[in-house]
Amino acid sequence: MTRYRWYVDRSPFVSEFGKLQREMTRLWDQVYPQEASSEGTGVFPLVNIREDHDNYYVSAEIPGVDEKDLDITVASDSLTIKGERTIDIEAEVSYHRRERNAGKFSRVLTLNNRIDSDKVEASLKHGVLTVTIGKAEETKPKQITIKAS
Amino acid sequence: MKSKEMELKNKSESDIQSAAEITREGPVYTPRVDIWENEKELTLMADIPGVEPTGLEIDLRDNTLTIMGKVKPEEDHRYILKEFGVGNYYRQFTLSEVIDQEKIAANVKNGVLTLTLPKVERAKPRKIQIN
Known part of the structure; x- marks a missing residue:
């Protein structure tokens, strides 16, 4: 006891x-x-996501990828970034360093809220992809005014 | 050739041990590079996402090639997910070949720098005419 x-x-x-x-x-x-070291998904590309009242802003570094090799799709609450990076291998040269890598990639991001698929914009600038995703109207917080009775 | 999956490599923060220290605050990253050469030239390709062509400084003196890429610092946002950091790029190389400084060509596209460093033409054998 x-x-x-x-x-x-x-x-x-x-x-x-x-x-x-x-x-x-x-x-x-x-x-x-935290930066990805501890909780990364191990999937290329790495992303940073921030949000404000109306939008999510997703950014990713994908140097050497052309717009035409990128495929960005959105579903009700997710964003998929797909693409391929190709690096031409030079013939008859001797390499000193080869640190850059190439290949196909695909990453799915699930967001907290439903998104408005009509309000998605993507831009690729100097190897940095930025996707602006509008939040669905019904998920935005609404201010309720109290009427005096 | 069947293309493979892209491997994830984190950006590595640079551990600068150069004579001139960087005065600006913030992280500095080591860009990943490919370097190859043939008889005529040395070519270097570096991944420097976020660097505008105007923010790039390439310097070659005394066999030391310095690449410095300035990235516009980001505004102080609160991120809900932060997987990569944003900062300048810096890397130095020592070249063993003599480079023809006049003919160096640099090109930046989609965040990738291509630098062509032509080797100095070796003295060609030529016949000397005696008048």
């Missing part, structure tokens, strides 16, 4: 501590969003 009680007394402390730790990690991550 005593033993049981000891156990019960201990456990709330342990779980409280765990909760505190989780909470601190969450707060820390909010203030300093």
Whole structure:
């Protein structure tokens, strides 16, 4: 009986501590969003996403990819970036370094809210892709005015 | 040839050990490069996404080639997902060949720099006429 009680007394402390730790990690991550090292998906390209009231802004670095080799599609709440990067291999030359890589890529991003597929714009500038995605009207927060009765 | 899947490589932050330090704040990245040569020239291709042609500085002196790409710093946004950082690019190479400085050609397209460095023409054998 005593033993049981000891156990019960201990456990709330342990779980409280765990909760505190989780909470601190969450707060820390909010203030300093992690770069992919820890939670990356391992899928090319890497993306940064930010949002405001009306839109999501997705950016990705895809140097050496032409507009025509890119395929961007949106569904109700997801964005797919597909493409292929080709690098010509020179014949009859000797390579000193080959660090750049090529190949096909495809990445799907799921967003928190439904999106308005008519309000999607993409631009490719100096190897950086930016996709602006409008949020669906029904998901935007609405201000409710209280009428005095 | 069947094309393979693109492999993910994170940007590597540069560990600058150059004589001149960078004064501007912020991360500096090492661009990934391909370098090859044939009898006539040396070619370098570097991935520098986000660098505008005007923000690129290429410098060659005393066999040291320096590539510096300036990226417009991003505004202070709050990201809901941040997987890559934005910053300048910097990398130095030591060239063993003598390069014809006058004929260096640089071209940037879709965030990829192509730099052609022609080798100095070797003295061609020529006959000397005696008048």
